[in-house]
Amino acid sequence: MRSNYLFTSESVSEGHPDKVADQISDAIVDLFLSKDPEARIACETLTTTQLVVLAGEIRCKGVYENGAWAEGAQEEIERTVRNTVKRIGYEQDGFHWETFRFENNLHGQSAHIAQGVDASGNKDEGAGDQGIMFGFACDETPDLMPATLYYSHKILERMAADRHSGAAPFLEPDAKSQVTLRFENGKPAAATAIVVSTQHGKGYDEGDNEAELKAYVKKVVADVIPAELLSDETVYHINPTGSFEIGGPDGDAGLTGRKIIVDTYGGASPHGGGAFSGKDPTKVDRSAAYITRYLAKNIVAAGLAKRCTIQLAYAIGVSKPLSLYVDTHGTGTVGDDKIEAAIQGIEKLGGMTPRGIRTHLGLNKPIYERTAAYGHFGRQAEGDFFPWEKTDLAEDLKAALA
Numbered sequence: 001m002r003s004n005y006l007f008t009s010e011s012v013s014e015g016h017p018d019k020v021a022d023q024i025s026d027a028i029v030d031l032f033l034s035k036d037p038e039a040r041i042a043c044e045t046l047t048t049t050q051l052v053v054l055a056g057e058i059r060c061k062g063v064y065e066n067g068a069w070a071e072g073a074q075e076e077i078e079r080t081v082r083n084t085v086k087r088i089g090y091e092q093d094g095f096h097w098e099t100f101r102f103e104n105n106l107h108g109q110s111a112h113i114a115q116g117v118d119a120s121g122n123k124d125e126g127a128g129d130q131g132i133m134f135g136f137a138c139d140e141t142p143d144l145m146p147a148t149l150y151y152s153h154k155i156l157e158r159m160a161a162d163r164h165s166g167a168a169p170f171l172e173p174d175a176k177s178q179v180t181l182r183f184e185n186g187k188p189a190a191a192t193a194i195v196v197s198t199q200h201g202k203g204y205d206e207g208d209n210e211a212e213l214k215a216y217v218k219k220v221v222a223d224v225i226p227a228e229l230l231s232d233e234t235v236y237h238i239n240p241t242g243s244f245e246i247g248g249p250d251g252d253a254g255l256t257g258r259k260i261i262v263d264t265y266g267g268a269s270p271h272g273g274g275a276f277s278g279k280d281p282t283k284v285d286r287s288a289a290y291i292t293r294y295l296a297k298n299i300v301a302a303g304l305a306k307r308c309t310i311q312l313a314y315a316i317g318v319s320k321p322l323s324l325y326v327d328t329h330g331t332g333t334v335g336d337d338k339i340e341a342a343i344q345g346i347e348k349l350g351g352m353t354p355r356g357i358r359t360h361l362g363l364n365k366p367i368y369e370r371t372a373a374y375g376h377f378g379r380q381a382e383g384d385f386f387p388w389e390k391t392d393l394a395e396d397l398k399a400a401l402a
Contacts, residue, residue, distance in 0.1 A: 006192060008180040009148035009266025013156045014088050014373035015173020015199065015247070017254025021045040022263075022372040024052065025256045025278030027084045028077065028106075030366035033280065036061040037364040040109050040128075043278040044256045047249035050100045052081055056278065057109040067108055078102050084369070089163065089173045094250025125355045126317035128283040129274075133314075135292025136269035137300040138307040140188060143389075144300050145378035147188045149266025152177045153374045154224040155196060159217075170213055172199035174247030181229065191229045194221055195237045199247030205239070214238045263376050264289070269309055277372050281363035282354055284314045288321070290388040291357045293377050295343060299328070302394035304339065304401065306331035312352060319353040334401055342400035346393070361387045 012019055024045040032039040039060040046053040054077070058064050063073045085097035140147040155177045162168035178195035181188045196217050204213045217238050222230060248254075257275025261267050274285030281287040296308040305328035313322040324343060326336045343349070350356020358364055367385050381389040 003184070003186045005183050006180055007148055007183060007268070008178060009146060009152050009268070010176060010178040011149065011152035011156050011262055011374065012259060013160055013173065013175035015090070015175065017047050017174070017249045017252050018258040019254070019373050020085065020088060020249060021047050021254040021256045022259065022277035023088065023369060024081050024084050026368040026372040027080050028054065029278060029280060029368045031077065031080050032058060032060045032063060033364065034366040035063050039280060040282060041278065041280040042283070043106065045278065047254040049094050049250045050096070052085070052100055053103045053105065054081070055105040058106050059109040064108065074104055077104055090248055092248070092250060094246065095248050125282070125353070126319050127314035127354050128316065129285060130314060130316045131274050131285055132272040133274065133284060133288040133292055133312050134270045134272055135289065135294070135296040135310045136265045136308065137293070137296040138268070139300055141378070143378040144297050146266050146268035148179045148181050149268065149375065150378055151225050152179045152266065153378070155220055157374050158220050158224055159198065168216060170201045170204045170209070172201065172247060174199035174251065188229060190231065191225055191234050193235045193237070195240070197239050197241070197244060199244050202245060205243040205245070265377070276376055277368070281358050284354055287354060287357045287363055288312045288314060290361060290363070291352060294361065294388040294390070294393065297389065298391050298393040298397055299339060301391040302397045304328070304333050304397060319355070321352050324352070338401060342397055345400055346396050348396070
């Protein structure tokens, strides 16, 4: 592994059109799980100028059964979608939470998919799809996330908080950030470039207003990134294209699942290709990605490695994973094969079957809308939210490897 290099990660705000779509899809997941913890949801969202379209498949007791919607269900879905857009803050001519046109094209789950997933007789519940999932952790930040992505997220989170509080009234919801760090001996040593593009109010692309916006962004960066990483040599690109008044779904169409690298590790780890938002936790694209993060984070938190990548693989309709792979990138205190064996021997993980994962992490709950902006990982575990960020497996791992 190289010790000296430049690396870059990007983030996008809650108002980015793709993230609007992700948040709507996960709001629908939460709505159905609040009605039926065993609900099946695969909800895709399209956003564009004054339009939101839902498509996908569901199965939910009391909401959609036998090919029919329960009374008032479709109205509740539309209300949930509009409230999500309102929370994000879109009240613009090109995209307004109260006036956009809405289409609901959700329908029943395929019986041929359901038969592979449902438990029956001696058959345990199977995975909702085939695929490979990766988890990752490293010791670059307190939350055991890649530093480039961690700081990219933090910049936009701070800007969104200031927008919502009124501290930065010139900001609009759509924004992107990008952080480039120079690494020396494998550790972050300096921020060489910061890119921030933010939608803004009218007139903040010229004169004193533009200067105010750029000064504000630089202050946010200074508050978020440690001072020792910033210097006079750090290059800033703030709204490098000039005006950014037209943004969000009015500026660019948004789709669920198009920001999978932003959602995970900023390119510092492999990705299996499956998106998370809009999917209930029987879909291993989501649940297995969460358990691999949980395992990788606990390995690093236990002091067994400074950097860890984990892969799981599944076949649709089959409960047990096809493979488990651990790579500590030469930083492990024990062999990677021994860590693999230790993981497989921890009974509380339930063999990492879809049901075992959901049971251990408590995933059959309406906890997903909060994941759909600023990353699914590197967040603080709080109550039922972000349980895959807990480090409560560290002692089990150390005991198994003692």
